[in-house]
Amino acid sequence: MQLLKVLSKEIIKSEWNMHMIEKLCHYIDASFPIIYLHTFEETKADRIIFDVAKKVGRGVVEWDASNGQTEWDVTRKDPLIKKRLFEGTRTIEETLSTEKEGDSLSQKILVLKDAHHFFDQPRIVSMLKDIGHMVLSGRVETTIFIVSPVLTIPSEIEKYTTVLEIGYLDHDELEGVISEFFNDYEMPSISRTLLNEMVMAFKGLTEYEIKNILALAYAHDGGFEKEDLKFIHDQKQQVIKKSGILEMIDLKESLEDIGGLENLKKWLKRKAAIFNDLNRAIEFGVDMPKGVLIAGVPGCGKSLNAKAAAKLFNVPLLRLDMGRLLGKYVGESEANMRKAISLAEAVSPCVLWIDEIEKAFAGIGGGGGAEVTTRLFGNFLTWMQEKTSPTFVVATANDILKLPPELMRKGRFDEIFYVGLPNDAERKKIFEIHIGKRRKHDLSSINLNELVLKTQGFSGADIEGVVRDSIEAVFAEEKQRLTTNDILNAIKNTNSLSEIMKDSIDKMSKEYERRKFKNASLK
Template sequence: MLLEQVKEKVLHYVDAQFPILYLNTFEEAKADEIIKKSAYGREILEWNASRGFVDFRTKLPLLEGMKQLEVTLSFLNNNDELRGKILVIKDVHHFIDNPYVISRLKDISLRIHNGLETIIFLVSPVLKIPVELEKYTTIIEMDYMGEKEIKSLIKQFIEVNELPDISDSLLEEFTTAFKGLTEYEIINILSLAYSKDGNLNRKDLEIVYEQKYQMIKKSGILEMIPLKESFDEIGGLDNLKKWLSNKSIVFKNMNKAIEYGVDIPKGVLVVGMPGCGKSLNAKATAHLFGIPLLRLDMGRLMGKYVGESEANMRKAIKLAEAISPCVLWIDELEKAFAGIGNSGNTEVASRLFGHFLTWMQEKRSPTFVVATANDISNLPPELLRKGRFDEIFYVDLPTEDERKKIFEIHIGKRRKEDLEKIDVAKLSKKTDGYSGADIEGVVKESIEKAFVAGKEYVTTEDILTVIENTRPLSELLKDKIKLLAEIYKNNHFKPASQK
């Protein structure tokens, strides 16, 4: 939703006398702009933590002794100072769990239909709504800047600083790089780039992405992962690789594909035991598509306040869509959604699940979801139905040919000069039931032992010795692997590898 649309929406809420409007945003200047637009000439009062009760326009203190929010609310309410006015409370998340603040806000909300006609704006980058205020509060979420707004901001920065114009292609690159950031963050990064050499050029894109990685990580929910791994580093999974290769053609030619009638790909669920390449596949997918990779930490979505978990989910999805086209990697999906529908499940987890399902079903943005799961035995069946993901693949223990390729990859990474002398075919035959992670562990241990022993090079025998003393995943989780194999078969999941 564009800024003008947000302003229009808030105007309607004010007209309808919704008592508490929660502007969930980091950008206070934009929040002030929205509030001023919706005031209709009403007097606006503001309270903030640093100065207390202040003039909304000048931000100068109005009354002494008003640095405690509960005292300010009590004074304003008791002296009828709020009648017909707008009250703005900044950074409310620091004070909203105070029982006196909750009580005062509730009192004011209840009086709105008895002639008080006061609208309260809560402004904060953190969404916290106590259960007592849930029914009186309306959340206003402000979207990230669109491409037109970002381009306009860049051009304005160039004009103000009297910089040479940049090419249309470079402007497009900067615009793409800035997607998902706030106006404040973009201005800061542009200023940093400008301070380096007094100009804006293609080299500055490195600064943009370096800062962007950091800013997204600070959200605590999403993390932007550098694109390092490719499918060349994954042994096997040929069926999955081919399927993803076809999807990459759609993503790289999105406009043409849509005109042709192709639906925007939703994503893929990859299931299987740990250490079989699921996470590496997610990273390689973004590399193949040539788009950013975002990792969603499902565990960090859960909040303690009413609506906080759902708000975190909306925030993560909104950011991913703002950055799109991108790959959204949801690792270990079962940690968030296992057991949904069971009697012991929490209402919050069920609501999160419902929100995620709806988004997956209805999403129109080029956000390609790569979800991974180790154990799907407790995942709700709704998640596995057609229409949620484009396809579901299962990753099994690698075949003999795949194990050979995995040995070649890991030995080649560390001891390329020894690779020709090592009998990888023999090693592959001796490691039936080993996962990719098991094989990597064997190679790393063999190389370390050869180094400690002072050997000039690593031999086949060195690696075979380590294999003899290794218990593979198939032995440790024998019953679990058998159970999951039945689930894959019963649900007609596609094998990631060619058998």
């Protein structure tokens, strides 16, 4: 068994980090006044700025709301060693006043944290604008780094500001954080297989969160075992919840819980073979899977397929609530979309489920409030077209007629499936599944063929409702067993979906045939 043992405590510098350091050095040499580092990884940003400062030969002064003005010790290896420059806590205005004078901070880098909270103050914005003008005119040699998880740029300083995204820790950095922690606490070595599992599980978490989880595992049993991966899963759920946009769904359903839809299930199994051996598939020449659009009749298993796909792929399932994206400020909705995509990509490989996507993008191309929706739709389409991360999108739609045609163009999704009302064989399987879940010992005595004959035009949800109602009635009447007649009685009291939505279903079915969407069921 190959064991993990790392001698160096330095975090591995990835190629991306090296590229970012080189880029920032060029920006400083070219006298870019303000560089906005948009990131949730403050510690990672500190390390990058620290390496940049050493390369360009500049000192670093930092301001944040809790500590005021501090100075970094760039002579040491650790960028987190800082000393307070002044007694008490200096305000951001006092720090920027010093900067405007151009003396104490000349030939230095000024790092501003928590600054976005002050961008509604005209004096602060004006001071930043004045500094930007002074740098561009050559009157002072200083570079301001604004480090923030919130991208808010006042219009007055837009032309002085360059925005760069610093993503979540990559594979090498995650491995470095884990290795450093194991060395510091002299924890027992682990296998390379478990290390790789940890790295994949930690994707999307910050260095601070990772170290907290490792400390929790260390306090629990003095090491890290496979069962400790549950700590990571719990923390990841917290991260997703705190985002307020995405929701992590617990995986309970599998393909075995779906009656029928064999074409769709077979297709998902093929994609699962790629996801479960992604690196080798890509080396072989297989394209990264994009996702699937599943459209069709309500209550026929579309959402169930999204959940089963995540379980089949053995990855987290994230649900994107498009309604939560909409914000009250200009640009807030687009920022929320970027945040959701960024988080999904950081957590990837994962399945991103967008339920009832036609409601999310209703009113595309209209005026007024629909302009925000149109921009969100454009951002989503661009991402779907260009994404390279293992984020598999499962979009479900009840009414294909309300979907913008651009969404169904080749290249957005790998495939579009139509889910119709279940046929005889599928209804029989659905009855088996739902009766077997609740009254398995009664299943052998029930005439499933008779039930199938009496449920023409029933959806999967209709059938589940019938089984649930019949079992409830049997319990209330204090009977000992569920019989065929009990279920037939429940069928008589149920109006099928084909009766309730006959015109809509006929219209949609013709449209699916005209567009030649792939049928999810075997004919």
